[in-house]
Every structure is written in structure tokens, then in C-alpha cells.
Amino acid sequence: MANRVAIVGVGRSTQAARRPEVNDAEMINEAVRAALADAQIDINKVQAVLTNSIDGFDNFYLGDCLLVDGTGGYMKSGMKLHTGGTVGSTGAIAAFNMVASGMFDIVLTIGHQKQERGNSMGTLCAAAPGEMREFVQGAIGAFAQAAVQYMKNTGAKLEHAGMVRLKADKNACRNPYAHLRLGLKSIDDVAKSPILIWPLRLLDFCPQSCGACALIVASEKVAKKITKKPVWVADHETVHELQSEVVFGGDEEKSQQIAAKRIYKRNGITNPVRDIDCFEVYEPSSWEEMYLYEHFFLCEHNKGWKMIESGVTEIEREVPVNPSGGVLATNAIGATAMLRIAEAALQIRGDAGEHQVTKDVKTTLSSGLGGTNWTTLVLLKRSL
Amino acid sequence: MMTTKPAKPTTAVIFAGQLMLPYRFEAGRTGSRFLRELRDNKKIMGLKCTKCNKVYVPPRSTCKECFSQIDKWIEVGNEGKLLTYTVLRVARDAEKDVLKKQLPVAYGIIKLDRADTGFVHMLGEVDLDKIKVGMRVKAVFREDERKGNILDINYFKPVSKARKR
Amino acid sequence: MADEQKEEFISVEILSKISYNWSMGPYSGSLFTEMKENKKIWGIRCPKCKKLLFPPEAMCGYCFTEVKDDWEEIGDEGTIVQFTKAGMPIFDNRTGKFAFSERPLANIQFDKGPYIMHWLEEKDIEKLRLGMRVKAVWREQGRGRGYEDIMYFRIIEEKK
Numbered sequence: 001m002a003n004r005v006a007i008v009g010v011g012r013s014t015q016a017a018r019r020p021e022v023n024d025a026e027m028i029n030e031a032v033r034a035a036l037a038d039a040q041i042d043i044n045k046v047q048a049v050l051t052n053s054i055d056g057f058d059n060f061y062l063g064d065c066l067l068v069d070g071t072g073g074y075m076k077s078g079m080k081l082h083t084g085g086t087v088g089s090t091g092a093i094a095a096f097n098m099v100a101s102g103m104f105d106i107v108l109t110i111g112h113q114k115q116e117r118g119n120s121m122g123t124l125c126a127a128a129p130g131e132m133r134e135f136v137q138g139a140i141g142a143f144a145q146a147a148v149q150y151m152k153n154t155g156a157k158l159e160h161a162g163m164v165r166l167k168a169d170k171n172a173c174r175n176p177y178a179h180l181r182l183g184l185k186s187i188d189d190v191a192k193s194p195i196l197i198w199p200l201r202l203l204d205f206c207p208q209s210c211g212a213c214a215l216i217v218a219s220e221k222v223a224k225k226i227t228k229k230p231v232w233v234a235d236h237e238t239v240h241e242l243q244s245e246v247v248f249g250g251d252e253e254k255s256q257q258i259a260a261k262r263i264y265k266r267n268g269i270t271n272p273v274r275d276i277d278c279f280e281v282y283e284p285s286s287w288e289e290m291y292l293y294e295h296f297f298l299c300e301h302n303k304g305w306k307m308i309e310s311g312v313t314e315i316e317r318e319v320p321v322n323p324s325g326g327v328l329a330t331n332a333i334g335a336t337a338m339l340r341i342a343e344a345a346l347q348i349r350g351d352a353g354e355h356q357v358t359k360d361v362k363t364t365l366s367s368g369l370g371g372t373n374w375t376t377l378v379l380l381k382r383s384l
Numbered sequence: 385m386m387t388t389k390p391a392k393p394t395t396a397v398i399f400a401g402q403l404m405l406p407y408r409f410e411a412g413r414t415g416s417r418f419l420r421e422l423r424d425n426k427k428i429m430g431l432k433c434t435k436c437n438k439v440y441v442p443p444r445s446t447c448k449e450c451f452s453q454i455d456k457w458i459e460v461g462n463e464g465k466l467l468t469y470t471v472l473r474v475a476r477d478a479e480k481d482v483l484k485k486q487l488p489v490a491y492g493i494i495k496l497d498r499a500d501t502g503f504v505h506m507l508g509e510v511d512l513d514k515i516k517v518g519m520r521v522k523a524v525f526r527e528d529e530r531k532g533n534i535l536d537i538n539y540f541k542p543v544s545k546a547r548k549r
Numbered sequence: 550m551a552d553e554q555k556e557e558f559i560s561v562e563i564l565s566k567i568s569y570n571w572s573m574g575p576y577s578g579s580l581f582t583e584m585k586e587n588k589k590i591w592g593i594r595c596p597k598c599k600k601l602l603f604p605p606e607a608m609c610g611y612c613f614t615e616v617k618d619d620w621e622e623i624g625d626e627g628t629i630v631q632f633t634k635a636g637m638p639i640f641d642n643r644t645g646k647f648a649f650s651e652r653p654l655a656n657i658q659f660d661k662g663p664y665i666m667h668w669l670e671e672k673d674i675e676k677l678r679l680g681m682r683v684k685a686v687w688r689e690q691g692r693g694r695g696y697e698d699i700m701y702f703r704i705i706e707e708k709k
Contacts, residue, residue: 018410019410020410020412020416020558020560021410021412021413021556021558022410022412022413023409023410023411023412023414023415025444025446026412026413026414026445026446029445029446029453043451056405059405059406059407059565068448069444069446069448070446072451074448074449074451114410116408116410117407117408117409117410119405119406119640119642121639121640121642122403122404122405122406122640122641122642122645123405123642125642126403126405126642129399129571129604131399131571131573131577131581131694131695131696131697132666132696133401133642133643134643134696134697135654135666135667135668135696136666137633137635137639137650137654138639138640141633141635141654144633145631145632145633145654145655145656146631148631148632148633148679149630149631149679152679194636194637195636195637196635196636196637197633197634197635197636197637197639198633198634198635198636198653198674199633200633202637242610242611249631250630389591389618389620390579390580390582390583390591390620391579391582392575392578392579393575393578393579393582396572396573396578397572397573397577397578397581397582397693398570398571398572398573399570399571399573399581399694399695400568400569400570400571401568401569401571401643402566402567402568402569402643403566403567403569403642403643404564404565404566404567404642404643404644404645404646405564405565405567405642405645406562406563406564406565406645407562407563407564407565408560408561408562409560409561410558410559410560411558411559411560411561412558413556413558415559416556416557416558416559419559420557420559532559533559533561
């Protein structure tokens with residue numbers, strides 16, 4: 001029987017397009033210190049450190065060894081995980097598993113990326129087989145193509161993507177740790193942004209950020225001693241798709257749907273809109289957010305655009321999605337999926353500050369998205 | 385109905401290509417100060433952790449022993465001891481471009497007198513057969529274009545002690 | 550403040566070149582040879598779940614079965630399922646530079662089911678519609694580089 005696991009500390013660094021005043025170890029150190037301060041423990045109590053990022057996306061490799069001076073991992077146990085965009089959540093999931101196993105009581109897990117440094121699209125395209133590299137225009141190409149198909153099959157219009165961006169920006173302006181805080185006033189402001197990849201505009205996509213996020217994960221007996229507000233990890237799930245099937249959008253069943261069905265079934269969730277209070281989903285493009293509403297069964301298939309139109313996913317409303325501003329506002333890829341978990345944990349604790357949602361949050365769902373559309377899900381609860 | 389099928393290739397089919405990926409490393413506030421001092425003042429600076437009494441060269445902003453943030457800058461001087469070394473005799477073109485030196489070239493770990501850590505650099509003005517571990521060495525800076533990187537120190541050369549045995 | 554002394558941060562920029570040699574394996578190797586010499590596209594059918602695998606491989610990723618010899622010609626015609634065109638220069642990881650994409654990119658579904666991502670001959674986005682039928686335009690002299698041996702796909706007629 002697995003041990004119960006809680007998140008007892010959350011730390012975030014500020015995020016920006018460039019952070020020339022810190023090197024990688026120093027940037028990570030900010031998030032680590034913030035998490036230690038939040039948990040009110042000393043680094044000596046941490047037994048293992050996981051350092052997670054996507055190798056190559058920022059032309060940085062071997063973080064687990066090269067970043068020891070910033071991570072606090074000196075002479076400690078730990079490892080590095082490297083997946084795709086899911087890596088922040090995979091790093092959190094690995095920490096949960098380590099503590100659940102009973103072999104560790106306190107584990108620090110860090111997600112980081114310094115995207116000023118490399119070219120993540122170039123490296124992402126490099127993940128395609130050599131013979132495909134000429135034809136891949138990165139994730140943006142895939143999202144643009146999916147949007148063309150979505151608009152044809154449903155009533156969605158470019159304006160709906162503008163509504164998603166507007167919500168993300170309003171929320172980000174209430175989050176001091178968000179990167180893009182543009183102060184957009186209406187969807188017309190979004191429409192003015194130049195076409196990046198037809199028909200999608202620059203503002204339909206996430207930025208490239210430099211930043212880090214850290215979580216301190218503890219066993220039940222330790223969690224209850226060090227904090228009054230442990231956030232319990234109820235469940236997690238990871239589902240992969242085939243590389244050769246990189247078609248975002250469309251009607252075929254996706255990894256998100258499979259992952260959601262499994263986690264809902266295991267946890268008795270029959271009506272996600274009613275049973276889950278807040279969502280932090282991984283949406284690299286405003287279009288993806290609409291698909292995720294559908295994939296996580298918050299609305300019917302092909303009706304995600306109606307959901308954003310209705311406003312029901314705003315901070316003050318019944319189904320808040322991405323109160324932090326989401327990936328659209330902040331994307332240091334290695335940190336991003338972990339931030340979805342960190343932000344959800346803060347919502348449960350009531351510690352999200354200005355971007356705390358209005359309703360009481362007892363259960364949250366955080367999602368991660370990687371490369372050729374694979375999915376992670378983490379279900380957090382105030383009490384088990 | 386197709387009756388012909390593709391034949392198995394007689395030799396392996398290889399798809400060759402290349403990636404060209406940009407890379408930018410930011411030294412950060414601490415690292416930048418160290419490099420600026422090399423470039424502008426020909427000085428080697430270290431950071432001291434006052435709790436552990438340990439001086440890091442090159443400087444790092446967190447002490448690895450006690451994890452405190454350190455910001456006490458001190459000049460560590462230009463002289464120190466050679467802890468260990470090797471001689472590079474074969475290198476690829478890319479490596480030679482970086483070192484900007486003719487081979488063979490010796491390099492090793494040098495611990496400056498007021499530092500507690502060593503760092504890697506090259507040796508120059510030295511007879512390769514006469515290098516000894518523990519030898520005293522002194523930094524020789526470039527006099528022409530210094531750029532704010534570790535190669536602003538051109539090399540370390542041996543110095544004899546004032547006292548004779 | 551009139552005279553603000555800006556703190557100088559030092560950075561190093563380089564372009565790193567990484568060469569690779571990708572082993573295609575016997576199945577994709579056969580495909581590449583057929584594309585080069587005969588201008589034909591082949592897939593292989595999984596003996597268990599019957600999915601048509603493209604590009605062909607030694608094992609079926611869906612049901613984890615080893616493939617046998619059930620090669621099937623896929624043809625070189627299909628339907629546009631998705632398309633896009635870059636409006637700004639896109640980073641090309643083969644050159645390390647940003648460049649404008651000359652043509653639109655499309656996800657094309659062959660009649661037998663598999664997808665291929667490739668360029669479209671028609672440069673004007675306004676003329677494109679989902680569901681258009683397209684056919685590969687091959688290089689005269691194949692290079693044995695698989696998809697690169699097709700230059701682009703040409704619209705042949707609109708599928709209603």
C-alpha cells in the first residue's frame with residue numbers, strides 16, 4: 001500500500017524573456033529558496049533533489065550535475081528527468097512516487113529552462129526523425145493546422161482564440177510571477193498582433209521564458225509536522241501517443257481523453273465540472289485550451305469554443321481554468337508543467353493572492369502536454 | 385493485385401544531416417563581475433563565504449557547504465600553486481579554435497594563494513618536460529583585446545620562489 | 550535620472566553544429582529506395598491489428614507485434630486534412646537561420662489512411678480548401694532521402 005504524499009512547499013522564480021543577471025544555477029536557486037521558505041524547512045532536511053528540464057531546448061545538458069550549486073543537491077540523492085513539455089509534471093510525479101514508495105520522506109523537485117539561450121523550436125523540430133526535419137514547422141505548425149480544421153468543423157472563429165488570450169492576460173496581470181502581462185483591453189488588441197503562422201497570430205501562442213519552479217514533496221507523517229496546509233496528491237496519470245501520429249485536433253481519441261477517463265474512473269469523478277473546483281491546464285496555444293475543455297470532458301466534443309464564449313472559465317465563475325494566466329502568459333518549458341501543479345496547490349491553500357479564484361477550491365486537476373501530444377494529469381486535494 | 389514488393393536494401397540506408405542550433409550563455413550578475421574584472425582591471429576576484437571561511441574562484445553565489453548566499457568579494461591575487469596538469473597533444477580543429485594555441489599545450493588546475501578552490505587554465509612560457517605538481521605559477525594577462533572571458537588570462541607561467549633552498 | 554549606469558551582463562553566443570547519421574532500418578530503408586528508384590510509396594500492414602504502418606517499421610507501435618512481409622502500396626494521392634503557412638520567418642534548424650517559408654505546409658491523408666506532412670505547390674493560401682485532392686510531384690532524380698524526393702503536392706481536383 002503506497003504512502004500518502006503531500007506538497008508542502010511551492011517556489012517560483014520570476015520569469016522573463018531574458019534573465020541575464022543570473023546564470024542557470026542562480027535562477028533555480030531563487031525557486032528553491034522560495035520553496036524552502038514556503039515549507040519553512042532547511043535544505044538539510046531535503047533528502048533527494050530532482051532537476052528537470054528538456055535537454056537541448058535551451059542548449060543546456062546534464063542539469064543534475066551541472067546545477068548542484070544552485071539546487072542544493074550537494075552530496076544528496078536524486079536524478080534528472082528529461083521528457084518533453086511534460087517534464088515539469090514528470091519531475092513532480094517522480095517525486096510523488098519516490099515519497100509514496102516509503103524510501104524518501106522529503107524530496108525537492110525543480111523544473112527549469114532558460115530559453116533566451118537556444119532555439120527551442122529548432123530543437124523541437126530536431127526531435128522529428130531526420131528525414132522529416134524539412135517539413136516540420138514546430139509545435140506552432142501543428143497548432144495552426146489543427147485550428148484550420150477546427151474552424152471548419154465547428155463554429156469556432158479567430159475571435160474565440162482572442163477570448164482565450166484575453167482571459168489569460170487578465171489573470172496573468174494578477175500574477176506577479178507571470179511573464180507576459182500585456183494589459184490587453186479587448187479581443188481587438190489580440191487581432192492586431194501579426195500573423196505568425198497562418199491563420200494564427202503571435203498572441204495565439206505562448207512566449208519563450210526563462211524561469212524555474214520548485215516543489216517540496218513530503219510523506220504524510222512529515223507533512224503533518226511541518227505544515228498546517230498540506231496539499232494531498234490524490235492521483236496522477238501519464239499517457240503517450242505514437243510519434244507518427246502527430247495530428248493535433250481532429251476526431252480521433254487523444255491521450256488527454258484516455259488519461260482523463262482513467263483518472264476520473266479511479267477517483268469517482270463522474271461530472272468533472274462539478275467534482276473538480278479548479279483547472280490548471282497546459283495550453284501552448286489559445287486554441288489548445290478550447291480542445292482541452294473538450295478532452296477533459298468539461299464540455300461536449302467540438303464545443304470548446306462555446307465554453308470560452310460563455311465566460312464560465314473566468315476566475316470568478318463556476319469552472320475556473322488557468323487562473324494563473326497559464327502557459328499563454330509564461331512558458332519556461334521545463335518549469336511550465338510543474339507550475340500547473342504549483343499554482344493548483346496554491347489555489348487549494350487559498351494562497352494564490354490576487355489570482356485566487358472566487359469559489360472554494362478543494363480539488364484541482366493539473367495537466368501537462370508534451371511534444372507529439374502526450375499527457376500528464378495530477379489530481380490534488382485539500383483532504384483525502 | 386500487386387505482386388512485386390520492395391526489396392530489402394543490400395546496404396544500410398543512412399539519412400545524414402546536420403543541426404545548427406544557437407547557444408547563448410548568460411554569466412549572470414556574479415559571473416559578469418568576475419569577467420569584467422579580468423577584462424578591465426586584470427584582477428582575479430573571488431567570493432568568500434564568511435560562515436565557512438571559504439573563498440570560491442571562479443565565484444559562485446551560493447556556498448556549496450552551507451547553502452548561504454555569499455557576496456563578499458575579495459581579490460585573490462595572481463599567484464598560486466599548480467595542483468595537477470596534463471599535456472594536450474592532439475585536438476580537433478574546433479578545440480584548437482577555442483584554445484587559440486599551438487599544440488602541444490599544457491593545462492592544469494591552479495589554486496591561487498587566497499582561494500580555496502582551483503580552476504582550469506593553460507600553462508605558458510614553460511618547458512613541458514619540467515612541469516611539476518606543486519609548482520608556483522603566475523597569471524599572464526593578454527595585453528591586446530580582452531573580451532570578458534577566462535581567456536583574458538593568456539596563461540599561467542612558472543615563477544620561482546624568492547627564497548632559495 | 551539623467552545618467553543611469555547600466556550594469557553590464559556578459560554573455561557568450563555561438564552556433565553549435567551537430568552532425569547526425571540516422572539509420573533508417575531495413576523497412577524505412579526499403580521505402581526510401583523505392584521512392585528514389587521507382588517513385589513509389591509503400592506501407593506495411595501489421596499482421597495482428599491490421600493497421601497500415603507508414604513509415605514502415607519492424608514492429609507495430611499500436612499492438613507491439615513484429616511485422617512480416619505484408620507490404621502495400623500507398624500510392625501518392627491524398628486529401629488535405631489540415632494546412633497552414635508561416636507568416637513570419639521560421640527558424641530552420643538545418644541552417645541555424647530564420648527564413649521565410651516559400652510554400653504552405655499541409656497534413657495530407659493518403660486514401661489508405663496514413664498521413665504525410667509536406668509542402669503544397671499552391672502558394673496562395675486563399676486558394677486552398679480542406680478536402681482538396683492532391684498528388685505528389687516527384688523530383689526527377691531521386692536522392693534516396695525519402696520525403697525529400699517529393700518536391701511538393703499538387704492540387705488535382707476538389708473533393709466535395
